Amino acid sequence: MLRSLRNQTQSIFFKCFLVLLICGFALWGVGDLTGGSKGKSVLSVENQNISIEEALNEINRARYMLPDRPSLEEAIKNGIHKSVLNKLEQEMLINEEANSLDLNVPLSEQMKFIKEEKAFKDPLGKFSQNKFIQSLKNAGLSEAKYLDIIKTKSNFKQLSMPIMHNEHYNEKIIRKIINWQNEVRDIEYQTFKIINKNEINKPSNDILKAFYKKNKKSYEIPLTRDIRYIELIPSYFEEQVVINKKQIDEKYEIEKSNYKIEETREILQITTQNESKALEFVDLIKKGRSFNELAKNNFNLNKSDINIGFLKKSELPLESADFIFNAQLNETLGPIKTKFGLSIYKIINISPEKQSDYEVIIEDIKKKLIKELSVEILYEQIDKIEDLIAEGNNIEEILKSNIFKKKITVKNLKKISKQGLVYSYDKETIFLDKKPEFIKNIWNTEINELSDIFNLNDDNYFILEIISENKSETPKFDLVKNKIFDQWLKQELIIKTKEKVRNILTSKNNNLSSKSSIKRNDQTLGNIKDQYLINKIFEIYNKEIELIVSEDNLVAIKVIKKSTDDYKFNKKIYNDLNVSFSKSFFNDISNYYVQHLASKHKLQKNYEELESYYLKQEKVN
Numbered sequence: 001m002l003r004s005l006r007n008q009t010q011s012i013f014f015k016c017f018l019v020l021l022i023c024g025f026a027l028w029g030v031g032d033l034t035g036g037s038k039g040k041s042v043l044s045v046e047n048q049n050i051s052i053e054e055a056l057n058e059i060n061r062a063r064y065m066l067p068d069r070p071s072l073e074e075a076i077k078n079g080i081h082k083s084v085l086n087k088l089e090q091e092m093l094i095n096e097e098a099n100s101l102d103l104n105v106p107l108s109e110q111m112k113f114i115k116e117e118k119a120f121k122d123p124l125g126k127f128s129q130n131k132f133i134q135s136l137k138n139a140g141l142s143e144a145k146y147l148d149i150i151k152t153k154s155n156f157k158q159l160s161m162p163i164m165h166n167e168h169y170n171e172k173i174i175r176k177i178i179n180w181q182n183e184v185r186d187i188e189y190q191t192f193k194i195i196n197k198n199e200i201n202k203p204s205n206d207i208l209k210a211f212y213k214k215n216k217k218s219y220e221i222p223l224t225r226d227i228r229y230i231e232l233i234p235s236y237f238e239e240q241v242v243i244n245k246k247q248i249d250e251k252y253e254i255e256k257s258n259y260k261i262e263e264t265r266e267i268l269q270i271t272t273q274n275e276s277k278a279l280e281f282v283d284l285i286k287k288g289r290s291f292n293e294l295a296k297n298n299f300n301l302n303k304s305d306i307n308i309g310f311l312k313k314s315e316l317p318l319e320s321a322d323f324i325f326n327a328q329l330n331e332t333l334g335p336i337k338t339k340f341g342l343s344i345y346k347i348i349n350i351s352p353e354k355q356s357d358y359e360v361i362i363e364d365i366k367k368k369l370i371k372e373l374s375v376e377i378l379y380e381q382i383d384k385i386e387d388l389i390a391e392g393n394n395i396e397e398i399l400k401s402n403i404f405k406k407k408i409t410v411k412n413l414k415k416i417s418k419q420g421l422v423y424s425y426d427k428e429t430i431f432l433d434k435k436p437e438f439i440k441n442i443w444n445t446e447i448n449e450l451s452d453i454f455n456l457n458d459d460n461y462f463i464l465e466i467i468s469e470n471k472s473e474t475p476k477f478d479l480v481k482n483k484i485f486d487q488w489l490k491q492e493l494i495i496k497t498k499e500k501v502r503n504i505l506t507s508k509n510n511n512l513s514s515k516s517s518i519k520r521n522d523q524t525l526g527n528i529k530d531q532y533l534i535n536k537i538f539e540i541y542n543k544e545i546e547l548i549v550s551e552d553n554l555v556a557i558k559v560i561k562k563s564t565d566d567y568k569f570n571k572k573i574y575n576d577l578n579v580s581f582s583k584s585f586f587n588d589i590s591n592y593y594v595q596h597l598a599s600k601h602k603l604q605k606n607y608e609e610l611e612s613y614y615l616k617q618e619k620v621n
Helices: 003-009 013-022 054-063 073-077 078-098 105-114 129-138 143-164 171-182 203-212 234-242 243-259 275-286 291-299 318-326 358-390 395-400 437-444 477-507 531-537 570-602 606-620
Strands: 039-043 049-052 182-191 222-234 264-272 307-311 332-340 341-351 413-417 456-457 460-470 514-519 547-552 553-564
Touching: 039 054, 039 078, 039 514, 049 054, 054 073, 054 078, 054 341, 073 078, 078 143, 078 570, 129 143, 143 437, 171 182, 171 570, 182 477, 203 264, 203 477, 222 358, 222 395, 222 437, 234 358, 243 358, 264 275, 264 291, 264 318, 275 291, 275 332, 275 341, 318 332, 318 341, 358 395, 395 460, 437 456, 437 460, 477 547, 477 553, 531 553
Parallel strands: none
Antiparallel strands: 039 049, 182 514, 182 553, 222 413, 222 460, 264 307, 264 341, 332 341, 456 460, 547 553
């Protein structure tokens, strides 16, 4: 079941309509463009409204087009309904404004758009009525609905024309930005090691409590959850794979050519544009002169200059490949005309084609078969696991079933926030090293329940169990004492190091030992690779010595001079900046424009009505 869903998402038509239906037209999404008066309205303007039933239809269409096909309940919980309603709202306002301005979309333009759509074309690139009808059917759209979508897109283009093509900015502004990007700073600097922690006296409880009180907010822990989970990967099922000789033989016939090591030849090469020199070179070779000697005397080339190494036939120019691979060892060829000039070659070594040992090939094929078939078993077992979850089994009961033949580790994670941060009383807060989908499932699953099986990458699947939810808190001093000490120590090391460095610099009349010239895009300063350090240097606006922490170092920096690096004005960079500004301008203006249309056309929202309707239906069911 999961595999078929995954395969469906690879369809060109599916992707096309997924983009069309879910992503929308630049500013909004797809919805019911005809309004209607069935039941209570969720959205309305002066001459259009969208009923609860119509809104639910759009939400259902959106969730059906998603690969994991969430239930209506999941769609509501995940906020999919709000995204759909927001898109419906924006398109309703666009169409209402177009109607008020008597904008018209000619039928010829609609037909042109349809005929140009790739999803409706046959293999020869011509419009296919059958593909058009079938594609609309697959997307749950009527022909009238699709024409309304085209009208909406055209209306948006006409309304946004004045602000969409704002592509050119004052060249002085662009040049100032490019100058900023090319700023160079001449600096003096010196690097000092952070002092050893043994040089810091152990703090009293009062000192730590004062530090805690001053930084109390940094110890706050928001709402978090504790979970456990199991990962389902193909290798868990490799022991269940059974392969026979027929499968191995069939796979061998298909893949045996992949185990051949191509012939390679070590080649000396000279290329020149001078035909007379090339002919003279070849003539002297025929008279017994040394290739290497002539290369040195006639072209000032050393052995390392002319030896191009072992090459496959496919790595050589087409004009000379056949000649070289048909030649004998130590044979000189040429001059041969190539796109690089006139080339002369000598074959000095031949590594013939090799075939891996049969036993080695068979072992590798067995491994590949086991890996492929374990993926098949994984998909089969996932369907069984889904049934166990539906029956109310927990993780332990699933692991004790006959699905697994080996021990699977259950992993535990505590105090995970909605932002994917992992909190702790005695350790630093870290980001959870998982994809957003993992975090989303933690917070979309009920406490003491199992999540649905979900996929993060390739053939790796996960099941989560939510153990508990922890209220937001500010831990008491004793709970976070170890963390307080670590943070106090880190701060104290920097304070004491700065004191030590200032004393050293004072004794040397603030003379720094090194000089450098750096650019904004530099990655290193001396032996220190730290982009943060470079950025901080470009934030210095005086000529005083600044002390900047970089990993285990404290770097004393003094800016001596600021200048702009010599650069050639690049038209592409200029155009790219224009495009970037244009997009930013368009997004800002379009947001204000939609707000203006909402006020002008008296948009009324009643999202609570939809949620209330859904809750009533849920109770009935």
